[in-house]
Amino acid sequence: MNYKKFRKIKDDDAEKKQFNKKIAEKASRKVLTKKQKAKLSQKNANQNNNAELQQANEAVSQANFLRSPICCILGHVDTGKTKLLDKMRGTNIQQGECGGITQQIGATYFPAETLKDQCSKVDSKFEVKIPGLIIIDTPGHESFTNLRRRGSSLCDIAILVVDITKGIEQQTIEALELLINKKCPFIVALNKIDRCFGWKSQEFEPFVRAIKNQKKNTVDDFRSKAQHCMIELCKKAMLTFTLFTENTNSKKQINLVPTSAVTGQGIPDLLYLMVKLTQGYMSNRITLEMETVTATILDVKNTVGLGSTIDVLLIGGVLRKGDTFVAAGLKGPIVSNVKALLTPPPLRESRVNGEYIHHDEVRAAMGVKIAGLNLQDAIAGSSLYVSDNPEKIEQYKKILQSDVDSIVQSIEKSSHGVYVVASSLGSLEALLDFLKNSSIPVNNVSIGTVHKLDVVKASTMIERGYKEYAVILAFDVKIDPEALQEAANLGVTIFKEDIIYHLFDKYTMHIENYRAQLKEENRKHFVTPVIMKMLPGLVFNYKNPMIFGVEVQEGELIPGTPIYCPSKKLPLGTLDSIEHERKTVLSATRGMQVAVKFSESSLEIKKDIQDDEVLVSYLTRQSIEVGKTYFTDEVKKHLKLFLKLKSILNIT
Structure with a gap:
């Protein structure tokens, strides 16, 4: 404002009033502008806050729609x-x-x-x-x-x-x-x-x-x-x-x-x-589904004070106390009600045994223990469905049964094989796949605890002549004491492990030991193939015992081998011992010249046989079958010689 001008007109009332009026109007306009600016500023701030709030709500909303992976x-x-x-x-x-x-x-x-x-x-x-x-x-x-x-x-x-x-x-x-x-x-x-x-x-x-x-x-x-x-x-x-x-x-x-x-x-x-x-x-996969309960049974347990319970992983939906649910069972689908929903105490208190927190409802995703009736036969690894609609329940029963049937039907059961017991459908599938790849035959399967009936079923292998398969492979399961006693009575072996490879190692060792035992028991019936020629002029004793020199032409000569003279069609008896360069040896192979001794032979050289005869192992149909069953490596090694001797000895 021009102060000099103001002083000039200050005494003029009319002009003074007009001047004051202009000043007031101008001041009024300035005040109004500040209010408008303040209002506008507030409006902009609200808009910004709303935008931020909307973004936050969207983020929260997105988080709320995602479940825990x-x-x-x-x-x-x-x-x-x-x-x-x-x-x-x-x-x-x-x-x-x-x-x-x-x-x-x-x-x-x-x-x-x-x-x-x-x-x-x-x-x-x-x-x-x-x-x-x-x-x-x-x-x-x-x-x-x-x-x-x-x-x-x-x-x-x-x-x-x-x-x-x-x-x-x-x-x-x-x-x-x-x-x-x-x-x-x-x-x-x-x-x-x-x-x-x-x-x-x-x-x-x-x-x-x-x-x-x-x-x-x-x-x-x-x-x-x-x-x-x-x-x-x-x-x-x-x-x-x-x-x-x-x-x-x-x-x-x-x-x-x-x-x-x-x-x-x-x-x-x-x-x-x-x-x-x-x-x-994976946002689509982990989007939370709250309308339908999606759950999987992880384990079936006997909990003190609660009886049979199932441990469930709830992936989607809300599980409430009193809900009717359907689960796969060993004897068919199980329909039961949620009697209790339990979770353990916080981690820092989990050392306290037997304590659980009870809930009226639990929301996905969470691991929870369910107490209810008739859960002892529930199958771990199967899905759990919730509904109070009778038609839906029947539908779920069919779905669960088809799950179990598909696995049972896919099992390649052999007339002779081991008995497999696993803790869940998944572990059963895994073990069966492994056994198949390992060429181990399976005769029967079960899920859950090993019971007396399982042992009885496994013992049928003994009755059928397959004692080596009278074995239960128990994978990550418990064994009932009565089952252990029955196994001892019936001669059934039970191997229990939580790791497939340990189970396989135990069974492999069992088979190796069993076959080694059978091999020793049948060794007296197995005849090692050999063809040898008597060395003329090298007869050290003509009879009782016969001692003479031979040269091994084919195969392997070992003590205990029954010897036969094809030209005279006479058995010489069982070879007692072998000497090479005046030392007793346990075997003689092709090209070796050795002295042999027959103590219990009734034959006499020059009278019953000549001193230049060709002698062979005295094979029989029984000895050949024993060889094919228990001495496959030896038979494969001398297969051509076995076939040659079969022809010489007229074995069909």
């Missing part, structure tokens, strides 16, 4: 599967209360907060969208037993544990085949990196940071071992494997994550990759 751990014995899972549990074990890692029925649950904590060590900006991660505690084939009719797998992703110091082993190959056949995505954990020469350890350190802290010779040792494993994996699986730090395409290349179950190094990377792959590429 299910992971299982596979690998050869002693690669560190259990230790690795134990170490993973230890990432946040102090938060065993609500919100922390919890031990579920048959599984371990890693909540989103734990995953965020570990993933942030690898990528601080990484966003965890899944509500958590479930890792099944029982590694192996039981993890691949859900909905066989549709060929799908219970697991969304798997960890294949490989001992970096040993490389690929037998069970690694089987696990690879299983994962490929089931089309299950997997990550390879190259475990035991702490055993690399001079390795420096720090608890739960990401691999990238860990490798930077190593000396050059340690890095070289690690890379050499990792490269060896990588090449072996590529050869066996015909897939491309690469270190996760060098992988530019996880859809085409399998990630190798170096880990240590001792120090926890690499575990953040392992969890990070599992979260990244499942929420990034």
